[in-house]
Amino acid sequence: MDYLVYYGMTHNPFDKTAPKVIETVDYKELNVRLKYLTDVLGIGLVTGRPGAGKTVILREYARRLNTNQYRVVYLPLSTVSVSDFYNQLAVSIGIEPAFRKSAKFRQIQERILELYDVEHVTPVFILDEAQYLSGLIYNELVLLTNFGMDAENKCIVILAGLPQLTQMLQRPQFEAFRQRITVKYQVMGLEYVEVHDYVREKLKTAGILDEVINEDALKTIYSATGGSIRRLDQMITKCLIIGAQEETQQIGNEVVHKASAEVALG
Structure with a gap:
């Protein structure tokens, strides 16, 4: 049986395309910092384990x-x-890149100035998987974001990556870049005390007000997913599918163990 039909859900709220973003502790804390970055401009650093939710928060x-x-x-x-x-x-801000690096640099800076000073539009660059960037690119970002003899900010640059990015930037060669970071935050993922509200609020957006998953099952799910929102969403989706197949009104640990085994195989 289709799990959406069985549980009377309008959609799967745990799918990554679901529109509702739950305001977790990480969401609130990071948004305070992003609000400040939006006001003053400059460079932001956002790190977190895979699946912790940093990309979802930045997308929102x-x-x-x-x-x-x-x-x-x-x-x-x-x-x-x-x-x-x-x-x-260069292409992302609508310019045809020149051949020489120095010319590309000048093109990009001039376009950022044009956007900010003439069109009154602030460029916001979100660079994902930043832990893979070479050290040379961080040096270029220092130069690229230098306006008015380093007295003005004309854009926002947000670097998102895994926790090792923070460790890498502690090296002496990145001192100049570190000094230009305006805000930084490490997304930790869900704490157990957040799980119940997270699941309840997600289910509510799909029209479910009853407790579809019991408390013991939620504890087991959290233990298996370790605070990763992505893994939690995947696990609950699998629980709902198996629960519908077995016509289980309220999901318990028996269903969770089966779902965990299938997710591990997947």
Whole structure:
């Protein structure tokens, strides 16, 4: 039986495409810092384990920005050269990159100035998987965000990556970059005390007000997923599918153990 039909759900609220973002502790804490960054501009550093929820929070932050005042550019980068980095950056803000690196640099800075000073639009660059960027690119970011002899900010740059990014930036060669970081935050994922409200609020958006998953099952799910929102969503979706197949009105540990085994195999 289809689990949406069985549980009377309008949609799967645990799917990554679900529109509702639950305001967890991480969501609230990071948004305070992002609000400050939006006000003063500059560089932000956001780290977290895979699945902790940093990309979801950043996507929601970008969605809420006024498109008449901000131009959001999302770049999921990996191991690119400085030249490739400049090419991607140039294209993302609507310019044809020049051949020489120095010319690309000048093009990008001039375009950022044009957006900010003339069009009154603040560029917001979100660079994902930043732990893979080479050290040379961090040096270029220091230069690229230097306006008015380093007295003015004209854009927002948010670097998102795994926790090792913070460790990498502690190296002496990144001292100049570290000094330019305006805000930083490490997304920790869900604490157990948040799980019940998270699941309840998610289910409520799909039209479910009853306790579909009992407390013991939630404890087991949390233990198996370790605070990862992505893994929690996957596990609960699998529990709902198995629960519907077995016509279980309220999901308990027996269903959770089966779901855990299937998720592990997947």
